[in-house]
Amino acid sequence: MSRRFSLTATAAFAASLAAVAAFAPTAAAGPGPLDLTRTTPAPLFQERAQDRLTVTVAHTDSTHADGTYELKCGPTGGTHPEARSACARLDELAGEGKNPFTPVPEGQMCTMQMGGPATARVTGTWQGRSIDATFSHKNGCEISRWQNLVPVLPAARG
Structure with missing residues (x-):
């Protein structure tokens, strides 16, 4: 019984040494500080x-x-009148992999409808990217782009 215990303890000790050796600096690295980048969990x-x-x-x-x-x-804050729902909408768009601040592509076919004189400009940082985007209701594409950002931008009245 003591021989079995001794073998089990020796095997466990050897396994723990092998695990420690996997994280220890190699001999080629020479003396110096321990490389904690390999042992620090994410x-x-x-x-x-x-x-x-x-x-x-x-x-x-x-x-x-x-x-x-x-x-x-x-966290949510600022002076925006619908900050919580605006942030939820931005999170939803980010989760879909969409950038709502991208302008309408050059040459895009858009309906020639005027949705009113409303304009908006959004600047700042979103998802780590610098933003400087303008919005209007000058045609169908721009109206759709604006509506995609409600409630970040106010809903059209009409």
Whole structure:
């Protein structure tokens, strides 16, 4: 019985030494500090960089929607009147891999409809990218692009 215990203990000790050796610096590395990059576990949660946008809206049908607002996501904050739902919409678009700030491609066929004089400009940082985008209701493509960002931009009234 003691021989079996001795063999089991020796095998366990050898296995633990092998595990330690896998993380220890090699002899070729020479004396110096222990390389902790191999032994440090990855963080359980990656801290998300905060999205910070300035939204300026003008010439809407509602004087309550016109103005300049700060929108912060991750955590939610700022002066945007619908910050929580605006951040949720941006998270939804990011999850779909879509960039709502991309302009309408050059040469894109768009319906020739005028949706009103409303304009908006969004600047700041979203998903680690610098943003400087303009929006309008000057044609069908631009109207669709604006509607895709509601409630970051105010819903069209009409």
